[in-house]
Amino acid sequence: MDPRSEVVLRQQDYLNGQVLLINAPNDQLAKNLPTQVQASVWTWNYADHQSFLSSGIDSSFSVEFPQSNFDQVVIFVPKSKELLSYILHVVVSHLTIGQNIFLVGEKKGGVERAAKQLQPYGKTLKLDSARHCQLWQLKIEKAEQLKPLEQWLKAYTVQVNQDQLEICALPGVFSQAHLDVGTAVLLPYLSQVKSGKIADFGCGAGVISSFLAKLNPEQHIFALDVDAFALRSTEMTFQRNGLDLAQLHLQAVTGLKDAPKELDAIVSNPPFHQGIHTNYDASEELCQLAKSHLKSSGELWIVANRFLNYPPLIEQSFGQCMIKTDQQGFKVLFASAK
The missing domain is CATH 3.40.50.150 (Vaccinia Virus protein VP39)
Structure with missing residues (x-):
């Protein structure tokens, strides 16, 4: 116990x-x-x-x-x-x-x-x-009057090329007050992601999901997270930016095994913390199981700390892993299910 x-x-x-x-x-x-x-x-x-x-x-x-x-x-x-x-x-x-x-x-x-x-x-x-x-x-000893959830949001602006979005994050959500470096390294590559049915695994405040939706209004974005505050934050980010909620499919998951099948792409800045403890289970599971959730021509896009040895795990499943960039301590990794 x-x-x-x-x-x-x-x-x-x-x-x-x-x-x-x-x-x-x-x-x-x-x-x-x-x-x-x-x-x-x-x-x-x-x-x-x-x-x-x-x-x-x-x-x-x-x-x-x-x-x-x-x-x-x-x-x-x-x-x-x-x-x-x-x-x-x-x-x-x-x-x-x-x-x-x-x-x-x-x-x-x-x-x-x-x-x-x-x-x-x-x-x-x-x-x-x-x-x-x-x-x-x-x-x-002191009474409190309940404040609306919206009053607990922190918001910040993120711009990639000509696209600008305001990100909304509730307390406790990853990178609540500012854009994290890993996601910033990944964002310029989202325009290369295969369109269609896309999962954002570990969606957090919805940075990746909202940019994917902004890039293509025909996308169907499955925002997956274990955290209820993250899922609500993603929804609020879509609402704040006037994005079509019909594009967004929020789904609470215990891990990638709960993700939809037949996806065109999985995009992720995968989590590796569980409370105050470091835990790589979810991100390693992502590398190992992603292919089984993709169509035969589906894609996996991951940004990860340079020191995390994910390429061999991805190669075991996909047969190959391409490093798209290596900067500011982060690598953007790509694999195709072809």
């Missing part, structure tokens, strides 16, 4: 009634809480959501607070400080003065910094410090 969950179980006597576990690790914590606790989960990670459901745990996959009443809330500290600000605001706006919020996280994950974000809402108390984690309690 995750050490954060173990710390919650150490202090389980504080919990009772309807308890919402927010951003909980993918384990059996909800099943191991005492009988006076009826636990459910709010997650924005689709893989975790599917796992909770298969274990019989009540789970909500959303960017918004679940439509239920709760006596208490346990927040597992997310990587993003901005995302925690949003989560705290939403939670406090749905609870009442006097109710308790618990915050748990790893020391290396910034739990002490995160605990300071509780202070504007009331009195805080550190309940436990164990397993390299901390558990904090907040008793709400």
Whole structure:
């Protein structure tokens, strides 16, 4: 079991009634809480959501607070400080003065910094410090009025040749405040991508998806991501730029295996972080499985850090891998399913 969950179980006597576990690790914590606790989960990670459901745990996959009443809330500290600000605001706006919020996280994950974000809402108390984690309690003393999701957006402009788009990103989404270098290296090559049915794997705020749609209004773009905040951000980016939502097919996925088949192209700046930890599983799976999701003449386009050894994985599947460019620490890799 995750050490954060173990710390919650150490202090389980504080919990009772309807308890919402927010951003909980993918384990059996909800099943191991005492009988006076009826636990459910709010997650924005689709893989975790599917796992909770298969274990019989009540789970909500959303960017918004679940439509239920709760006596208490346990927040597992997310990587993003901005995302925690949003989560705290939403939670406090749905609870009442006097109710308790618990915050748990790893020391290396910034739990002490995160605990300071509780202070504007009331009195805080550190309940436990164990397993390299901390558990904090907040008793709400200040009411909040729920702000619209749009007020949490960050927006920035990206230009490639004559095309300019405004990118909208919600808290916690990759590269929320500015365009990342890898995507910037890839964007000039999008005009070479085979048109038709295209998947943007790990769509993030929708930079790649929106430029593909702008380049050709006939494209069908499948924006794939594990993160509910990324999928909503992509939709907001399309709306902000007046792009046709009929072109956009948003799909929550656990990995590339959930992607559509018979694609003309897969384009990706693949993810390699899972929370605060590095995880290459999704991007390596992309290299190995992409061909099975492409038409016989389909294309794979990936931008990746220069140090990541993806070409051999792509070559094993496609028989070849072309390096289109190598600049600013990133390579654009291309392979054809011919």
